[in-house]
Amino acid sequence: MKTWKKIVFPFALALTMAVGIIIGNFFAMRSNIGATLGLFRSLGLDKNKVSQAINLIATRYVDSVDVNTLTDNAMSDLLATLDPHSVYIPAKDLQSTNEQLEGSFSGVGIEFNIQRDTILVVSVISGGPAEKAGVLAGDRIVNVNDSAFVGKSINNDRVMHKLRGARGTVVKLGIKRARRRKILDYAITRGDVPVTSVEASYIIAPKTGYIKVSKFGDTTYSEFLTALAKIRNQGANRLIIDLRGNTGGFMEAAVKMVNEFLPKDQLIVYAAGRAYPRTDFYSDGRGSFPNMKIAVLMDEWSASASEIFAGAIQDNDRGLIIGLRSFGKGLVQQPFEFSDHSAVRLTIARYYSPSGRCIQKPYQRGKDQNYERDFVNRYLHGEFFSKDSIKIQSKEKFKTRGGRIVYGGGGIVPDIFVPLDTIGVTPYYRRLFDSGALFQFAVHYSDQHREKLKTFNNWKAMDEYLSRQPLANMLAAYAEGKDVPKHYYYFMISHQLISQQVKAYIIRNMFGDEGFYSSLNQNDVTVKRAIQALQR
Structure with missing residues (x-):
């Protein structure tokens, strides 16, 4: 999650600068200046004071300043006084930000x-x-x-x-x-x-398909349909949808995906806000997979559209949610672009799952540090290791279609809790991971042994070959040259985990994401638990 910049000017100045640039953009974009001035008069703002403040800073301030940078900072500070998800995006960042969700x-x-x-x-x-x-x-x-x-x-x-x-x-x-x-x-x-968002789709166990969705973008629904058709043609009648680490995206994509699994006229989600009238989204009965058994994998990073998808599946008693409690983002943002190609993503509504719960976790306006510490607090409280340690502040109860009790105000609580897998995780392993040495070695090994690796026709054959190579020891020697000295005791504890990780990243370099997840999921405890649950 993004860490807000510290406020470098008093809030009054931030507001003045922000409104000043908004006025400038409105003037550039609109011919109806009178309507624009009326808007700001209705807010009690004096356009002359705003203009004077901008001119004073630009022409009289003791040091020369970059007014554009000053404006960007002020806009960020202004949005930071609202909720944690309303953000300002400078023009230089807007294109790359949008590309993450565009096709x-x-x-x-x-x-x-x-x-x-x-x-x-x-x-x-x-x-x-x-x-x-x-x-x-x-x-x-x-x-x-x-x-x-x-x-x-x-x-x-x-x-x-x-x-x-x-x-x-x-x-x-x-x-x-x-x-x-x-x-x-x-x-x-x-x-x-x-830009793909469905990173892998394959048969992971007899009659069981696996689909990894990394985000919800423009092309996610069509990619998802293609993946569903692929695994169905390969004989799958059970499905694992992996939304771990998926921080969301477009609500429309999640709604269309859920629609594939529901009968007609079942509520998927609804949204409402002060200036956003309640809007309901129902299934239309045209879904192609109303009887396929479903398990949805979630973790603490699964947010927004991921939670819309999981909430609709859970509240309609359509499948199992497996893993850890999700992030807890129940706010809807709408982008508004300015004439200089900067933009704000402003929260305009809250969304609610079919049972009527809003899963947005508590926040205090303008106090993002407490909001961001939520993960640390979950960890310290033991939530990642015991379902009994999960604490949601809201005690309001809601009922699923089948009458099960669920709670709002703090993410989606899984139906089947799987604790965080920390086997093999040591300070030495973390240093290898955080320093980038693990990833860099995988690239180095792939480059040095490319001719041999190109002889394998599929990820499984390569996986078997790499399992016989001393990858962990080779990585340890490589990492010492990157200022990550080998710790022999921790190395022995982490040996198997290091070997698995390096092997998967080497396979990714040769066979892409599908090979990567196919290799990694062989030892994934949450995936194994989902396979067991679906088979029962």
């Missing part, structure tokens, strides 16, 4: 990692411009537009700035490829690169 962006279509101050192509997105041009996984980008692009100054933001751009524009890449002495030159025409 595509314009670029070359690679996944990369910066290794030894050089851009390493980890994978090439299928159907993207780079694949069509002939770029291969394992290539190193050393030149961009005829200029060297290596060294300690490169970072993820700079790389994306260079490689992304308007559709139809050309970027020239100089590629260093293994066993080739000369630099290979490619002129790649940027095009649409798909």
Whole structure:
């Protein structure tokens, strides 16, 4: 979750600057200035005072200031006095923020990692411009537009700035490829690169399908339908939907997905706010999977649209919720964009599950630190390890369609609680993870052994091969060169976990997310519990 910047100016100044820029944007966007002035008069704000304050800061302040930066800070501070999810997005961040939920962006279509101050192509997105041009996984980008692009100054933001751009524009890449002495030159025409939200779909157990959904975006519903059809054609009549770590997105996508599993005229969700009249969403009876058995996996990061989906399944007694209590975000945001291409995402309503509960956890306006400490408090209270330790402040009871008692005001409480798996988690393992050494080694190993790894036709064969390799010891030696010294006692405790993690990330580099989850889920206690529950 985002940590709000500290307020650097008194609130009055923040409000003045924020309103000033809003006025400026309204003037630029509207011809009806009188209506705009009427709006601010109705709020009791004097446009002259606002303009004077902006001019005073720009022309008389003791030091020179960047008024745009000042305005961005003021807008962030202004929104921070509301709820924890109303946010201001500066113009420079809006495009990348929107791309997370849109179906595509314009670029070359690679996944990369910066290794030894050089851009390493980890994978090439299928159907993207780079694949069509002939770029291969394992290539190193050393030149961009005829200029060297290596060294300690490169970072993820700079790389994306260079490689992304308007559709139809050309970027020239100089590629260093293994066993080739000369630099290979490619002129790649940027095009649409798909942003997927269904990361994996496969048969995980007899007649049991698994679908991993990472977010709820523009294309999530269509991707979800494709995944459902795929596993049904492979004989699945039971389904695990993994929403762990899914922080949400578009409510409409969640509603459409739930609709696939419900009979006609069952309430999915409703939303209401002060200026947002109650709006109900019902199933239309056209869903293709009304009888498929369902288990939904949740954790403390599952939020927003994920909770809409899980709440509808739980309140309609349609399936099982398995894992940990979800985040507890029951607020609806709507984006409003300004003429300078900055935007606010303003909370306009609360949403309610079919039983009538709002799962938004408590917050105090303008006090995000307490809100963000909720995870720490859950951990310290023992909630991640015992269902009896779950505490929800709201005691108001609601009933599911079948009469079961559920509670609002603090996320979705699972039907089957699975404690946090900490086997093998030691301070040494955390250092490997937090330092990035684990991920970097997986990329390094994949690069060094690419020819051998390319001989495997599927993730399972590669998994069996990697299981026989001393990956944990190799990682420990690699990490020592990254200032993560080996701790022998903790290494022995974490050995199996380290091996499993490294193996899964190497497979991901060669077979993508589906191979990654297929390997990782073999030892996932929550997934195993879901398989058992569905089979019973």
